[in-house]
Amino acid sequence: MQFVCNRKELEKKVQIVTRIIPSRSTKDSLSSILIRTEMPDKLYLYATNIEMNIETMITCKTDESQSFLVSARLFKDIIDSLTSESIIGILEDKTFTIKAGETEYHIPTQNLLDFPLPEEFLPEREIFMKSEILKSAIRKVSPFVDKSNIRPVLSGIFIESRGDEVRLVATDANRLAVKKIHIEDIGSSVILPALSLETFTSADLDEDIVIDFSNSKVRLRSKDITLVTSIIDGNFPQYERVIPSEFVSTIRLDKEMLRESIKRILPISKEEDYAVKFSIKKEKLILSSRSPIGIVFDELSVETEGDEIDVFFSANYITEFLSVGEGIVTIRISGEKDPALFTFDSDPDFIYVTMPMEAE
Template sequence: MKVSIERSALLKAMSRAQSVVERRNTIPILANVLIEAEGNSLSFRATDLDIEVVDKTDAMVEVAGATTVSAHMLHDIVRKLPDGSTVQLSEDMAAGRIEIRAGRSNFSLATLPREDFPIMASAEYDCNFGAKAALLRRLFDKAKFAISTEETRYYLNGIYLHSATASGGQMLRAVATDGHRLACIDADLPDGADSIPGVIVPRKTVTELLKLLSDDDADIAVSVSETKIRFATPDITLTSKVIDGSFPDYTRVIPQSNVKRLEVDAAEFAQAVDRVSTVSSERSRAVKLALDEDRLVLSVNAPDSGAADEELAVAYGDERLEIGFNAKYLLEIASQVDRENAVFMFNSSGDPTLMREGNDESAVYVVMPMRV
């Protein structure tokens, strides 16, 4: 194998590859990226056995071939090369090395045989559809903050992607919850997605996918089976196993009878929560919301460090209510609001609270209260 490639194109491809590869590996080949040169393109394949990313980019191929090399090492080398430089990669099969040259810089890295590199088996997909990157990014980006990090409840360690019936008809829905807060995001159901099986997309896959969805107008080909999900553009293919488990019936958690309505400027609210929670050294310290007619007082009382309160002008016309929330959860939910106002719907100080973005019902958030 002998190829020349622009440093910027190589860095982009290696950045994606090395983020999939785990830093610590008990299987040496999994620390490597598979580089394949053919025609006028290079492909870079990386996997951790649960996720596989394949990135194709243009290159000048003098001699076709394939080899594997340390993903993190190659990424670090390319990252430190000068902007605008051309990188030459040439394999010395007899020595089991790959030579990397750019200007006056020369590197020689050990390789492993391409035959040892595991290729994720291609599955028969039950459902295939296309969607704009902007639609998919909204679904996953707005739901990801609520993914659980508790490994014992592994079935909550991802986003549940499925079709659901809402007031607007059949929707493509993404749901995540950790038992303390829940995000439920709807989008118009793309053509061909009505047969999508409900799957739980793992946290790491969501992180890698969001890097892929940077161009709003890009068309993403989505393929789903009961065990795998694949997202593809003309240059990049991300394939992932889905979490083998049943997502709980989240609809029972979403309040239907909350009638006490608070409308507040989302940015002002988030800034006020952030300010009053400063006096507490514990991120989980409860922030108390005291609601009266068109008035909201946020307060934190931390006996070991101090106290703080702040008053906001709001739209609220129901009976007086005092309720407490984890400051971190409030901030994360408030930060999801793209519109000017956030609408909170309360029932009582002990019941889950529902939050929407203005009158938009396609994004619904639920947060459990804390005792204060």
């Protein structure tokens, strides 16, 4: 069997597929990519980590329909190292040959019998939505899931059905992000692994995508990518309880102004768990930090309303919020020890909540 395809297209699809492959696994087969050709012009890449599986397709020229298994890491490293316009792949016996210009690799294939193939997916309902709506929502909330995996439900994104709207919610127990999107009713709420949604939305998607729901899985589909993920079992925290509704002070300022100010505070604050003191005065905000290596103050002219107050925030938590939006930021303070609410004027359907740090 032989196929010829565009190197850049293959590299792009390999990067997407390998995102879900675990760096360490007790099963060698989960560290592999299934390559499948379909005459006359299709090449499929498939990978799984049991919790989810993904298949992408690229256009190629092939003289035979065939399937074989190779090491995902080795295949990715090889493709990433090449610079030619096209790549030729040849399967002969148990050896896969990769040709690119004057470069030629010969790598062994692996036993297909050990590889977990996908189970049949039987959808109970489906919805259609614009891919850019999903991409934008995932970009807003995915940075705030729990990366520790101690509590599986917090490592996922809660997709909550609210009738005329759907909410995407993420929290790591220290901060909370909620993004509302207006699409057709999904029927019931689910928690999906953040990795599955990040991987799918990292691809070049059609303008319209399809999301299929079954009892225990969700399938996301576009023209040349399909991802199936398990639904995370468990109950998502009652997040609305921590969203404040009463405030003692409000600040409005440009995102870049705040980001640059925090950047100036970091050389000192990084010595004290990145704690930054927000001192809200009339028409100004003073950011400061003190640590054994020094003291820093940075004064900004801002719009203010309400009481003067001092509150400590994590510099990292603020800069991560600033990275997901643009324009004017509004910060509403509930108290020195109470949750604060952050929003962008440019996106009224997105909110971010974080707890203040303990005072020094």
